[in-house]
Amino acid sequence: MCVCVCVCVCVCGYVKRQALYACNTCTPKGGEAAGVCLACSYKCHEGHDLFELYTKRNFRCDCGNRKFTELQCKLFPDKDEVNSLNKYSHNFFGIYCTCSRPYPDPDDQVEDEMIQCVVCEDWLHGRHLGCVVPDCVELQEMICESCMNKNPFLWTYAAHLAVPGAAVPVKEETGGDSNTDVPNKEEQVDDVIEPSCKRSREESSCRLKELQETGQKRVQSGAVFWPSAWRSKLCSCSTCQERLSEADLSFLFDESDTVLAYEKKGKNNEQKEQGHDPLMSALDNLNRVQQLEIIHGYNDMKTELKDFLQRFASEGKVVTPDDIRQFFEQQQSRKRRRVDAGRFYCT
Template sequence: MASNKEDADIDDAAINEEELEKALCVLAGSDPENCSYSRGYVKRQAVFACNTCTPSAAEPAGVCLACANKCHDGHDIFELYTKRNFRCDCGNGKFGEFNCQLIPAKDEENSRNHYNHNFSGCYCSCDRPYPDTDDQANDEMIQCIICEDWFHSRHLGCTAAEPEELQEMICEACMNKFPVLWTYAAHFAVAPVVSVSHPEEEVEVDVVEGAEQVEDSESSQSQDEQPSVSHTKQEEAANRSSPCKRTHEEMTGSPAKATAKTAVCRLKELQAAGQERPRQGAVFWPYSWRSELCTCTSCKRTYVAGEVQFLMDQTDTILAYEKKGLDEPFGQHPLMALTSSMNRVQQLEVIYGFNELTTSMTAFLDQCEAEGKMVTVEAVHEFFEELRARKRRRTNAGYQ
């Protein structure tokens, strides 16, 4: 039987592999060699901030994966995970005399970019850095899909059962900015968990106001008319896995089902049902909740006015982004066949390392040729030591 230390080592290895897989999924969806600026406001991409070039006192700015690797190599950079509709700032007016090495000619600013305190290295409603050396609590951070800020689970204003197993979260502030979401939450979100104290023990119960009314109304409706809850707890348990391994069908739900709901206003039907839930705390949503949103003309206008029209896009999700990254370029990489005996994490590590090696080696040889230098043994050793140092920086950066 393994000792406690051995058990702990196994647990740590499993956690590290999961974190590495998540981090690689994020990187896999972005181009590591070409600056994304020419693509405009990219639908979703990995974004980084550079403390060296734009410290916290400066204007917030973000750079793409390629610029983080090429232009800011050796700088104090930190990962912001992914951002929606973002254009690379590297070398624009926010960077002073610093120019982008990949695309030197850029506009002074990207007016449609959205920034928050994450770009200064602070997160959550507590406005603290991550990692926070003064915080001894082992508390995971969860990203809101609307404001894209990251929150400590203890600062969400609610208790959610195993939130890491749930697809998407919307913080309370964003729910209140677009209050029609509370109607959908009453029907399709994960039920809130509240603590009820008893003389001898404290138990957690799921509370949804108006549940009895809904149960009565559902019994009188036909199977085709009644509002469908996205997933039962049994379905969620059966589908639980690493986010990178969930299927696209799980993310998007049934297209046919979504199309059928556009004939009438789904929102008005749900409001007429009278089901309510407490309007407090963050809300957790199961995998296919976006397919439940009404897409009639009136509701579409409401989404646009509230600047949440991306909620209608089934491919906006992090899972869709990760799936695309795993399919291409990494999923179709020639090395994939040679690494077929490896698990997905090992495959991604090898391919990412190979891509980085070939890119860096080409740049190294081109530099030597341009400077008229001999390719000495010492220079090659120095080159590979820098690659190892870069890998350590990437690995130690961890996953937010």
């Protein structure tokens, strides 16, 4: 992991998704919940009792703000008193699941996987989800029963989009002939498409409304597992967008919000850094002599920077902006000495 990126994360605003920690030493249970970024966990909280929170969305590092009465952030001391858009849960005090137990739990002898809800981002034991955990769960997203019940319209989507086997779908009774499970084409058209001219275009194009009108339901209990790309199948009409916005669920329209997308992006960036040298694309318009001079200078600086950063890595320290400035000041000083040493004067 690049330490420079960690420093940028610490000073930036609310980050779309990042790894977070909670410091039990600085903000123990009973105090205000707070989260710190990876860089601050190394630089400001070394040797402290930390809770690893994995990743959270739309979060800004709290290190050194009002919640830390006796600690000032060593990376960026000038911070807002509070990050009002941050969301906190009992996870920030080392407690997880509906059973409110720590992880790892020394008193729990049952081997059980913990799965994160994509809405509240709490971690729950598989046995406390109220449903059967499907196969390939690492490729699926889960919404816990509590979050489903807080947003009842999600149950409609679940009846059509959820992973089969996690819950049993049922068909709503429509009356009439008990031997007829599905209405004929004419009845279905009359049901779904009202002839009234008052029906707005928005209503007729609302996928959620269309799904509701099919009458297909599922048992509204237990967590729900969702397959890959399920978010792209949510209705995005103006009414549904407003509904998700009011419920603070607009992120469900963003497929890059998923943890899988976050991990995939990290792997792609790592591979790109290993296989791509940005120097090559900058040399196309230079002559041979200029290309060689730049390549030699670039390689020298690259080697020196690698050695410089290696010292911090071996000591487990985070690189600060002051350290980077000091490195380049030393580079400039060495360059000036080389230029001065190469001058010749006639007498």
